[in-house]
Amino acid sequence: MTSADIQHEEGQVFLRLGADAVRLPPPLDELAQQLPEQVPAGMAGHLADADQWLFPGRRPxxxxxxxxxxxxxxxxxxxxxxxxxxxxxxxxxxxxSIVLADLLGIHISTAEAWSAAAGARWTTYAGSTR
Structure with missing residues (x-):
């Protein structure tokens, strides 16, 4: 994620994740706005790109x-x-569970285990067959 992924609209702060933007609630919105202001330590700070990483690494x-x-x-x-x-x-x-598996890229049995642990029963969900 780069500083360009922090967006301001109508007094609210959004974090762009891929094609979607998620509104950040307070106090997370204030903290996210401070991230682009941080400059990497050492040589990496002098060589930082204009498109600054929100979490810069040690390598420029x-x-x-x-x-x-x-x-x-x-x-x-x-x-x-x-x-x-x-x-x-x-x-x-x-x-x-089928949506969870596709969304996170996990195996369907893993997604089903998490759904079962949460007490959710999606056996009648129309999209549950592959």
């Missing part, structure tokens, strides 16, 4: 890798596994 012109981002989140006290599982459980409750 590259975003932070997944391992580095995970470490920063853990250092801030954010339990990654619990947050991931909570999100999957919520999605399993709200979406049919």
């Amino acid at each position: 012109g590259h975003p932070m890798d997944a391992t580095g981002l995970a470490k920063r989140l853990r250092d801030l006290g954010i339990p990654l596994r619990a947050a991931r599982n909570t999100a999957l459980l919520q999605l399993g409750a709200e979406l049919p």
Whole structure:
């Protein structure tokens, strides 16, 4: 994600994710607006592109890798596994497993397991056959 993915419309802040934009609620909107202002440390800061990454990596012109981002989140006290599982459980409750599997690129049996754990029963969903 780059600074261009943070959009302002009618006093609200949106984060563009692919073709869609998601409205960010307070205080997340304020924090997201501060991200483009951060400049990478060291040489990477001097070589930063005009299209600045929201989470710049240590190598100039590259975003932070997944391992580095995970470490920063853990250092801030954010339990990654619990947050991931909570999100999957919520999605399993709200979406049919076939939609969840296609959306996240996970196996259909994994999506069905999350739906079952959430107590959702989508057996009558019209799109549940492949």
